[in-house]
Amino acid sequence: MDLPRSFSIREGGSRILNPFDEHKLATLGRALRLPAGSRILDLACGKGEMLCTWARDLGYTGLGVDVSSSFIADADTRARELGVESRVGFRHDDAAGFVHDPEADVASCMGASWIGGGPTWRDSVTGTLALLQRSVRPGGLLLLGEPFWKLRPQSEEALAACHAQTLDDFAELPSLLDHFADLDYDLVEVVMADEHSWDRYAASQWLAIRRWLDANPDDELHGELRTELDASPRQHLLHQRSHLGWGVFVLMRR
Numbered sequence: 001m002d003l004p005r006s007f008s009i010r011e012g013g014s015r016i017l018n019p020f021d022e023h024k025l026a027t028l029g030r031a032l033r034l035p036a037g038s039r040i041l042d043l044a045c046g047k048g049e050m051l052c053t054w055a056r057d058l059g060y061t062g063l064g065v066d067v068s069s070s071f072i073a074d075a076d077t078r079a080r081e082l083g084v085e086s087r088v089g090f091r092h093d094d095a096a097g098f099v100h101d102p103e104a105d106v107a108s109c110m111g112a113s114w115i116g117g118g119p120t121w122r123d124s125v126t127g128t129l130a131l132l133q134r135s136v137r138p139g140g141l142l143l144l145g146e147p148f149w150k151l152r153p154q155s156e157e158a159l160a161a162c163h164a165q166t167l168d169d170f171a172e173l174p175s176l177l178d179h180f181a182d183l184d185y186d187l188v189e190v191v192m193a194d195e196h197s198w199d200r201y202a203a204s205q206w207l208a209i210r211r212w213l214d215a216n217p218d219d220e221l222h223g224e225l226r227t228e229l230d231a232s233p234r235q236h237l238l239h240q241r242s243h244l245g246w247g248v249f250v251l252m253r254r
């Protein structure tokens, strides 16, 4: 069980694997207004930047779970680098079905709601919130990092550039908010990515891919990643930037 190698190449230059920059991640941590020692379970934690920096800056503690062994190794390294290895831990595992014990103050899933099921965004959000709810104490906070259509694509080219097969792959914001309410959640905080923070996520991948291509001309992944670098900047700058939004929605069960 692991992610394909192309992920660690593409995200080799990034610590945050979502459209937040470090300022937005810090804003979100502060916005939770939790006491030091509060415990967070982060499903699909990537390289663990959220847990590590929140442990350093806010004294939060936690466990991150991710299916990528390379990202988990990076998360362990980062925890040692920031001197927070006694407050946070990381586990290489499939987060689907993971239940934390003892119950956490916060359960989060940022940018991986497919772990809750599919095929539509409604199924994924419903399943992921159920997964998170099982892992959090009564009155705890759920953090869901989720994309949505800022603007509905009007062409097949724009849809494909946003890596969507159909319009139903992502919610529109009103439908997403209605869905939270239908599932009996209060939205109690939110931090939104913007075009500039999204640029950090997207564009850092182009440089990582280009440097890897130069250093690995004979690798079997060379052709695939060359094709990706040819397409990605246009896809992001001409389509994703204008059509897609992303935010972390902080929810509490009513």
Ligand SMILES: C[S@@+](CC[C@H](N)C(=O)[O-])C[C@H]1O[C@@H](n2cnc3c(N)ncnc32)[C@H](O)[C@@H]1O
Binding pocket: 003, 015, 016, 017, 018, 043, 044, 045, 046, 047, 048, 049, 065, 066, 067, 068, 071, 093, 094, 095, 096, 109, 110, 111, 112, 115
């Ligand atoms: C877009 S990244 C977000 C990572 C992290 N939450 C962040 O915001 O930096 C998606 C992550 O989901 C992880 N992932 C995908 N499927 C998973 C699963 N079934 N269980 C655990 N992690 C998974 C990937 O390895 C990747 O780290």
